[in-house]
Amino acid sequence: MGLFGFYLRKLISLLKGEVLVLPSRTIVGLFVLVLLILPLISRDPYVIRIVVLTSIFAILAASWDLLSGFTGQMNFGHALFFGVGAYSSAILNIQAHIPPWGSVPLGAVVAVLAGLIVGIPCLRLKHTYLALTTLAFPIILLGIVFALPEFTGGELGISGVKRITNSLVGGYYLHVITMLVLCFVMWKITDSHTGIIFHAIREDELAVKASGINTTRYKLLAFCLSGFFAGLAGVLYVLYMRIAGPSTLEISLSFNVVIWAIFGGVATIYGPVAAVFILNPLLEFVRFWPEYRILIFAFVVLLIL
Template identity: 40%
Template sequence: MSDASTRLTETVTPTRLGWLAFILLLAVVPAVTERFWLQTFVQANIFALFVLSWNLISGQTSYISFGHSFLIGVAAYTTAILAAEHGVSPVVSASAGIGLAVLAGTLVFLPTLRLKGVYFTFVSLLLPIIGERVTIARSDLTGGERGIVGVPQFVDSLAANYYLSAVLLFATAYGTWWLVHSKFGEVLAMIRQDEELVETSGINPEKFKFVAFVLSAFVAGVAGVLNVHYVGTATIGSVLALPLSINIVIAAVIGGRGSVPGAIAGAWFYIFFNASVRPFTEAPVRLLSFYIVGILVIGLFPAGLFQRFGRPSNAFVMTG
């Protein structure tokens, strides 16, 4: 093989082709998609950010969180209150929302990271419930069950909203992929497999879990503010309630827990599944149908749908 051919082979790797295909897919969607489905794509991209944020902590370690809707809700309500009620610039209000989500997540979740297994999961499960109660109790600030309306958008057109969501999705996906394949990601994988062994090897797992959770909270905050500024409203059901956390977990499991493309695929499947069956079913039926699909996937493919192709690296090389 000539030197030129060797260099070409080294340059055009399956991983790079996978990322290129993902970029091209995101780029051409507005040109080939009707308005309704373009709106659905924006929602799918935002939900994919939800799942990727969950994947950063729960997909890469053994700590299963049902509290991510709490983080999303903190960011969403913060920016909604500031932008809609007090006229603060969306960029400033969004920055405050993301920062508060990271702070709240750190203060609330950091003590729970010392818990393990079902104990951590149970405590995380309480957070959206507590957040919902506080939101209703402080209806003077949050709008209660009605929520907050009139939240301004970051950009004016649907296409611009789509590309904003697509750029943030790509940046988050690539950043997550890079992190998972770094030395940091290797330590997280070790923690997932045997945390006690990590401790005995002289590595402090608390430090790595803390960094992973801060990054997870940051992405959740970004997703939360993006969602509320796109939809224009902040309500308990859309950004805070426990069912949102459950849907995030199921979408991640369907795609493949710990897999970057699996997180995106599971999120897109959830949103497009709901959009496709919405004309024919009521909301409870749609939700039940999605849960049934999740149970079937878990039963048939415990590692997620990407197990069907061997591993994500064999099917869509943006592995996690």
């Protein structure tokens, strides 16, 4: 065997250390591979649409986990950031005539500002009071949307938004790769020194304060980062669906985000992403049997509890 045997043993050792011991890496690798080769297997517009929307919601769920999962700041109004990003992009595109690419960063910046607006009054709140306060913000914004129909489109929303690309496959890869990159960035943030402090704040904020760390600054940072990524998800949504409507601010969307995160596992980033890719296509599939949708939803909630 000689040299060949030596390299074979090294390869087996590497596989045991990197793949067999850490099967999650293999699962992630297979997940990414399936997403990348899917258009080569099927170019059915319906399938492509489901995967694209699921990718967008995966960014949204991961951004909630970045805030609530790691810092413990329970946000029941996460649709606010999503809706702000969506409406900002639509308004910039339709009324200010800014091209789609230009509206992406601007929409995310507006969502960061929304994170500041929400974060500052919520810094001293905890538990139920925090959850109820965050829940109020998208409801307030929804009221503003209905009160200014000439600016926001009212109940009909803002339609006719230009897409970044009209290519079916090009649009698919744009959204899927963006999702993979953004989720990886969020995971790296949580794996950094900042992420450790986020996690410590959730476990024992008083102890973190006693160590000399400004927890207020880090909690506000978490709100802004979460708003940034959720805002990007909203921008991607409106650029794909070509409409920003009240559905982007609905309470049901905020609750869905919480369900996705809890189902997949909080404080993981990849857990909520996996949950979205399981639950969203499942609920889309059962649209063919609308009488079973509520039953399945109730079963999922019971499963989580």
